[in-house]
Amino acid sequence: MVSSIYFFGAGRADGDATMKALxxxxxxxxxxxxxxxxxxxxxxxxxxxxxxAFYAGGGALPDGVEExxxxxxxxxxxxxxxxxxxxxxxxxxxVRSGARASMPGMMDTILNLGLNDAIVAGLxxxxxxxxxxxxxxxxxxxxxxxxxxxxxxxxxxxxxVTARRKAATALKIDHSRxxxxxxxxxxxxxxxxxEALRGLxxxxxxxxxxxxxKSFPDDPWAQLEGAIHAVFGSWNNQRxxxxxxxxxIPESWGTACTVQAMVFGNMGDDSGTGxxxxxxxxxxxxxxxxxxxxxxxxxxxxxxxxxxxxxxxGGSDDERSLEVRMPQAFAQLMEVQARxxxxxxxxxxxxxxxxxxxxxxxxxxxxxxxGRAAVRIAVEMVKEKLITQNEAVLRVDPGSIDQLLHxxxxxxxxxxxxxxxxxxxxxxxxGEIVFTADEAERRAAQGKAVIxxxxxxxxxxxxxxxxxxxxxxxxxxxxxHAAVVARGMGKSCVAGCSSVSVGRDIVTVSLYDDDGxxxxxxxxxxxxxITLDGGSGRVYLxxxxxxxxxxxxxxxxxMAWADGVRRMRVRAxxxxxxxxxxxxxxxxxxxGLCRTEHMFFDEKRIEAMxxxxxxxxxHARHRAVDKLxxxxxxxxxxxxxxxxxxxxxxxxxxxxxxxxxxxxKAQLEQMAQVLGVSVAEIVRKNEELHEFNPMLxxxxxxxxxxxxxxxxxQVRAILEAACDVAAEGVDVHPEIMIPLTMTQRELTLMRELxxxxxxxxxxxxxxKVSFHFGTMIELPRAAIRAGEIAEHxxxxxFGTNDLTQTTxxxxxxxxxxxxxxxxxxxxxxxxxxxxxxVDGVGALVELASERGRAKRPGIHLGVCGxxxxxxxxxxxxxxxxxxxxxxxxxxxxxxxxxxAQAALNxxxxxxxxxxx
Ligand code: ADP
Ligand code: MG
Ligand code: MG
Numbered sequence: 058m059v060s061s062i063y064f065f066g067a068g069r070a071d072g073d074a075t076m077k078a079l080x081x082x083x084x085x086x087x088x089x090x091x092x093x094x095x096x097x098x099x100x101x102x103x104x105x106x107x108x109x110a111f112y113a114g115g116g117a118l119p120d121g122v123e124e125x126x127x128x129x130x131x132x133x134x135x136x137x138x139x140x141x142x143x144x145x146x147x148x149x150x151x152v153r154s155g156a157r158a159s160m161p162g163m164m165d166t167i168l169n170l171g172l173n174d175a176i177v178a179g180l181x182x183x184x185x186x187x188x189x190x191x192x193x194x195x196x197x198x199x200x201x202x203x204x205x206x207x208x209x210x211x212x213x214x215x216x217x218v219t220a221r222r223k224a225a226t227a228l229k230i231d232h233s234r235x236x237x238x239x240x241x242x243x244x245x246x247x248x249x250x251x252e253a254l255r256g257l258x259x260x261x262x263x264x265x266x267x268x269x270x271k272s273f274p275d276d277p278w279a280q281l282e283g284a285i286h287a288v289f290g291s292w293n294n295q296r297x298x299x300x301x302x303x304x305x306i307p308e309s310w311g312t313a314c315t316v317q318a319m320v321f322g323n324m325g326d327d328s329g330t331g332x333x334x335x336x337x338x339x340x341x342x343x344x345x346x347x348x349x350x351x352x353x354x355x356x357x358x359x360x361x362x363x364x365x366x367x368x369x370x371g372g373s374d375d376e377r378s379l380e381v382r383m384p385q386a387f388a389q390l391m392e393v394q395a396r397x398x399x400x401x402x403x404x405x406x407x408x409x410x411x412x413x414x415x416x417x418x419x420x421x422x423x424x425x426x427x428g429r430a431a432v433r434i435a436v437e438m439v440k441e442k443l444i445t446q447n448e449a450v451l452r453v454d455p456g457s458i459d460q461l462l463h464x465x466x467x468x469x470x471x472x473x474x475x476x477x478x479x480x481x482x483x484x485x486x487x488g489e490i491v492f493t494a495d496e497a498e499r500r501a502a503q504g505k506a507v508i509x510x511x512x513x514x515x516x517x518x519x520x521x522x523x524x525x526x527x528x529x530x531x532x533x534x535x536x537x538h539a540a541v542v543a544r545g546m547g548k549s550c551v552a553g554c555s556s557v558s559v560g561r562d563i564v565t566v567s568l569y570d571d572d573g574x575x576x577x578x579x580x581x582x583x584x585x586x587i588t589l590d591g592g593s594g595r596v597y598l599x600x601x602x603x604x605x606x607x608x609x610x611x612x613x614x615x616m617a618w619a620d621g622v623r624r625m626r627v628r629a630x631x632x633x634x635x636x637x638x639x640x641x642x643x644x645x646x647x648x649g650l651c652r653t654e655h656m657f658f659d660e661k662r663i664e665a666m667x668x669x670x671x672x673x674x675x676h677a678r679h680r681a682v683d684k685l686x687x688x689x690x691x692x693x694x695x696x697x698x699x700x701x702x703x704x705x706x707x708x709x710x711x712x713x714x715x716x717x718x719x720x721x722k723a724q725l726e727q728m729a730q731v732l733g734v735s736v737a738e739i740v741r742k743n744e745e746l747h748e749f750n751p752m753l754x755x756x757x758x759x760x761x762x763x764x765x766x767x768x769x770x771q772v773r774a775i776l777e778a779a780c781d782v783a784a785e786g787v788d789v790h791p792e793i794m795i796p797l798t799m800t801q802r803e804l805t806l807m808r809e810l811x812x813x814x815x816x817x818x819x820x821x822x823x824x825k826v827s828f829h830f831g832t833m834i835e836l837p838r839a840a841i842r843a844g845e846i847a848e849h850x851x852x853x854x855f856g857t858n859d860l861t862q863t864t865x866x867x868x869x870x871x872x873x874x875x876x877x878x879x880x881x882x883x884x885x886x887x888x889x890x891x892x893x894x895v896d897g898v899g900a901l902v903e904l905a906s907e908r909g910r911a912k913r914p915g916i917h918l919g920v921c922g923x924x925x926x927x928x929x930x931x932x933x934x935x936x937x938x939x940x941x942x943x944x945x946x947x948x949x950x951x952x953x954x955x956x957a958q959a960a961l962n963x964x965x966x967x968x969x970x971x972x973x
Contacts, residue, residue, distance in 0.1 A: 061107045062125045065091040066099020066318075067136050074401070079104045081313030083155030086421045093400060095393055096417050099136040100150070100317030101129040103285065105157065108311035111289045118285065126281070129316070137318050141171055142277040144179035149193070149319040152284035154291055156312045159422055161541050162516045163300045164291040164312055165204045167284045168354060169197035169319060173275040189324050191254035192246065196354065198261045198273060201280065205287040208268040213261060220257040224249050238512075245363070247352060281316070288314045296516045302880075303523060303546075305887070320417045322410040323354050330355045330410040331379065332536040333368055333390065335398040338406070338426045338544060339483060339535070339592075341433030345369060345394055347407075348534045349379050355408060355419065358536060364553060365534045386416045397421050402443050403452075404434050427483055427544050428457035436611040446618045447961055453615065455928040455955040460484055461612055462643070462947050466590050467602040475566050475579070475587065476596040478529070478554030481540035483592035486527030486549035487600040489584050492562060494521020496583070501525065508587055512559045514539040522546065527589040529596060531557045549591035557596075608642070608950070616644065616950060619957035622966040625934065626941035626973050627952045628704070630921060632656070634695030637705075640946035644953055646973055647704040647790075648696065649854065649943020650921035653771060654712050656692050657685070666717050668732055671742055675766065682770040689771060693778035697789045701782075704973060706792040706854060706921075706943075708833065709771050713756040715746035752859075752868060757797020757833075758807055765810055772814040780822040792829040794854060799838040801845040807832075808849045831917070834905050835859035843905035847912040854943070855902050857922030857930075861889050864898045890923065893930040903937050917972065919943055928955035935959035940971035 063071040063080055070088035077085045084102030091097045103122070110119040130141050130148075139148035149171045154164035172180070172194045181190035202208040218237055221244040225232040230243055249257070265273045274280050291297060292312045301308065322330030331349025336342065348365035350357055358365055366377040368387065380387045390409060393416070397405045406424030410417050426434065435449035444452070466472075466485045488506035491497045494517065497509045501524035509525040511518065513532045522528055522542055527549035530539045534553055543550030556567040564581045581587070588597040608616075628649030629640030637648060657666045662685060669681035696705055718739065719725050729736045748754035761768035772793060779791045795807045811830055819825045830849070834840055835856030843853065862869055867876075869890050879885050885894065893899050902920075909916045919941040924930035926944030931952060934942055936959075944952050960966035 060104075060125070061119070061122050062101050062103055062129050063088065064099075064101045064129055064132055065097065066133065068092070068094050072102065077157050078310075079106065079313070081105060081155030081157060081315070082159050082422050083153060083420055084313045084315050087315065087317070087419075089400075090397070090418055090421055093396065095397070096415070098318040098320050098417055098419070099133045100315055101133070102155075103314040103316070105311040105313045108289045108292060108313065109309075111286075112311070116286065116290070118282075123282075126316075130281075133316075133318050141281075142176070144175050146183060147171060147176045147180050149180075150281070151315075151317050151319055152281065152288055153315040153317065154288045154312045155315055156292070156306070157310050158304065158306050159425070160297060160300050160304075160306070161425075162538055163297040163519075164294070165288055166356075167197070167200050167204055167287070168356065169193040170201070170280050170284055171277040172197055173277070176277070184324065186324060187251050188249075188254065189321070191251055191258065192249070192323060193321070195254055195258050195261060198258065198265070200356075201284070202261065202265050202268075202273070204291070205283045206265060206269050206273075208265055212264045212268075216257055216260040216264065219260070220249060220253045223256065224253045227253075285314055285316075288312065296519055299519050299523075303519075317419075320410050320412045320415075320419075321354070322350075322412060323352055324413055326351055327383070327414045328352055328410075328412050329379070329383070330358060331365065331368060331408075332358055333394060333407045333409065334404065334424050335394050335407075336404045336424075336430070336434055338404070338424050338430055339480060341426065341430030341437070343434075343437060345391060346535075348536055351377075351382065355410060358534070364532070364555070365536075383411060383414065386411045386414060389416045393418060399443070402438070404430075425541065425544055428453070428460040429483060431457055432461065432615050433611050436614050447622060447966075449615060450619050450622060450954070450957050451961055453954060455951045455958065458612070458951060458954060459947075462606050462608075462950060465592065465603060465606065466588070467604045470602045472588075472601055473598040474595055475568075475598050476554050476556045478551040478557075478594045478596065479535055479540070480590075480592055480594035481535055481537075481552035482528075482543035482548060482550035484527075484549035485588065485590055485592075485601070485603055487586065487588040488526040489586055490564065490581055491521075491525070491583055492559070494518040494524075497521035498524040508589060510557075510559055510564055511539070513537060514542070522548065527551075527591065529554060529557070529587070529589060531555065531559050543591070549589045551589050551591055551594050551596055554594075554596060612950075616953060619954045620644070621957075622960055623953065623957040624960045624965050624968060624971055625931075625939060625956045626919075626971050627949055627956060628706075628919065628921075628941050628943035629946045629949050630925075630943055631696070631946060633692070634699050636946055637696045637699035640949055641699060641703075643946055643949035645703075645946065645949045646941070647706070647943075648700055649706055649919055649925070649941060650794075651693075651696060651705060651707045653689070653692075653708060653710055654716075656689060657717060659688070662688050663717060664731055667728060669767070670714050670717060670746075671732065671734060671738070678764065678766045682766045686770050686774055689774035690778045690781075693775050693791075694782055697778060697782045697791070698785075698787055702788045702790075704790040704792055704829075706794050706831075706852075706919075707771075707775055708794045708796050709758070709768050710760055711757050711796040713746070713748060713751045713754050714760070715743065715748070715751070718743050718746065752862065758795050758803050759797065761810065762803065762806065768807070768810055769814055772811050773818055776815055776818040776826065776828065777822065779826040779828065780818065780824050783824065783826050789826060790828075791826065792831060792852065794852075795830075795832045796856070797835060797859070798832040798846060798850075799836045799842075801842065801848065804832060804846055804849040829917070833859075833921075834902075836863050837901060840901040840905035841908075843908040844912045847909040847916055850909075850916070851913070852917035852919070853905060853909055855905070855918075855920045855922065855939075857893060857898060857902070857920055857924045858890070860901065860922070861894065861898050864901060865889060865894070887929075892927050893924045893933055895933050899933055899937075902934075902939075906937055906939070915972075926952050928958070931955040932959045932962065935963050935965060941973070 065088045070091040072088035074089035080102045139146040141148045151168045153166045181187040329351040333347030347368040368379045370380045403423045408420040431453045435452040438444045488508040491507045500507045506526045508527045510529045530552045540552045558565045588601045628647040629645035630650040631637040631640045632655045665684035672678040829851045831852030832850045833856040834853045918939045921943040925942035926948030
């Protein structure tokens, strides 16, 4: 039988870094560190397979695991020279969760396991530190009661407050007016003496007995079994589920469970614990960076209750830096971090504990980082010859560079600074203050931009953090929960903003002048607007304008490497010259979709458009349409100039005509007056145009089948504009695209129309420009009959928005009510309007591509739906071998990077590029 347990310790390990699927990230990292000779307390990992078997067995450990467990504990005992359950040399362990993908803080971990009253006495004797032994026990009971026995935390909080008040009285501190937070500051955990701790422990046990009807378990083996059950069980707690859904982590993976000998950072002033990064996770700068707390256990840093100190010197808190306080341990940590980064060839995020001067590493993993940091780290590591350019391209999550492409605060805008905190996660965010995660979710669902303001966040707040634009916390450092999670989500976060005090429904901000003298305070309530700058840690009052992102430097270098390996072209959906310019700045290689209807909503133009709609006969229609021609021609001229040398695909009018008519009374009257018709006539026209299901109604090329004048005008405008700019010397490549085609015959008619107008225009202008003619494929019938359709079409552009709607028979606008449930229940792996439904819609894309190519070898194929900017969909389009994807201008760099990664993963890089 395969082993259920993998051991590590004393410079050896059964597992290694490649075994994340089996040992979880944490277990694999500990095994690898142990092999490298990095100081790691010994322990062992129960595999994710045991977790899966645990669930399959209805919540019981599989046969044989218990024997392996006893044997493994025996090996740990040998290495540390203690005994599990021994009163003379007690071995305590932590029981830690850890899945294949890191899910920080989402699952449970229990520290200091293996204690009862007798063992505590033994531990006190052996360490000569009774306070420490009792503190370890009361912490253990607290977590164990919550995590394993399911006792509500609240009563324990009360017990702790009572203990603090007693201690305060003993210390002769007047505590009658102190609130709980102030009390904690005056009487920290370290001020609780043995007697206070003993009282607290007794009270905790009473709470457990009252809540569960059973005494707190004294048998270390029973404790261990309970903890392992709870850790496996925590895979399915609510917050872990939410996190998995957000990050696309499969439910089936399960968590591993690591049991490890404890080391103690809370044994006095020569002990401590901290978190370190080999590079700055916020900016990517190559500097060792982190935080620590003296005389503390690991959980204290993450909890954010005490404000941690820096590791290195060089700031305002040098006196309390680890470098100054424990130079030897610091030097050793520096050596270890350099070794780990070099070994893993990526930025590491490490947990460490120092027990009486000796350093131990407790975790290492590839650190989470902002998009900005990801780009900088990848590029710098190439320069340091740590990784290759292709590796760098694969390192950066395309979704994460979104942050770089968005605006930051306008430096010249007037701003009123409210407060300064830590720059925990960059980006500018403006929104209304909300105080709870639930409220954040509620307001965001109503379309409001909100900033979640909390004293500190905990994993229970995750849904609110997801819904908020930004997060502001009063407490906690750069590695607090809020900071880590916000960086992972790419959200703006200012943490540890200590001048802010957060009440139930009010924030009070203490104000200071430039010299730091207090000048008063300001109160804000829910709904007040603030702006965060997560890059500088500043908080401002009100909304502040923003400026566009800078795309040069490291970002430019990485994108150049990506462009060097991708096969597919990337175009943009751009309707105006302005959008076309933005797109080109972002690296678009053409316009994949220029929608013409947007051009008609302008005040002047809509009049002519309405006149056309109301026209009673062909002549009146012609007259109205002719008024539109110059406007339309100007639009195309502008786009062609911006896209000189690159293809521009223009889609002829697509939406149903009623969209252009007003519905409200005042507007109806105005229109009647302008056009000199009666209101009644417009109302009648509105009724005539009314459709039960406009999405499937009189739209797309169906408009031109009945009223060819519109398309005739549009084709004329396109080709006249093309001739005009060609005369200026602009290299112009128009592509005329017919929407909503379903049969060959439709396209025959459209082709005749286009050729007829082209001949007229070219003879009038005395010059010819070459252009392409093609169609959208956005109806299942068109995909199926793609062979015939390709007889006329020189290109297909897959309109995957409509193709998804028509293939699934789901209207995107009406899907909100049930699509969430479809994703929750696994009917769809993800929202098919965001990420292409590979099996259904994708299969049609593939089929149409094959049939199109069979009829017309070399037919040009692209995508212009939302999916063109979605990395997962881009991977699929590379597989089908499309020539290009087209997406909104801001997503062009994301698509370029995604296309490069898709090519590297499919092995299609390095060959010739797709034709443009
Ligand atoms: P998480 O995944 O939430 O970080 P961990 O399992 O890493 O949970 O543990 C929580 C905290 O407890 C961390 O700070 C970790 O360093 C600390 N810790 C875990 N095991 C031990 C141990 N054996 N000795 C000392 N501290 C530990
Ligand atoms: Mg950890
Ligand atoms: Mg469409």
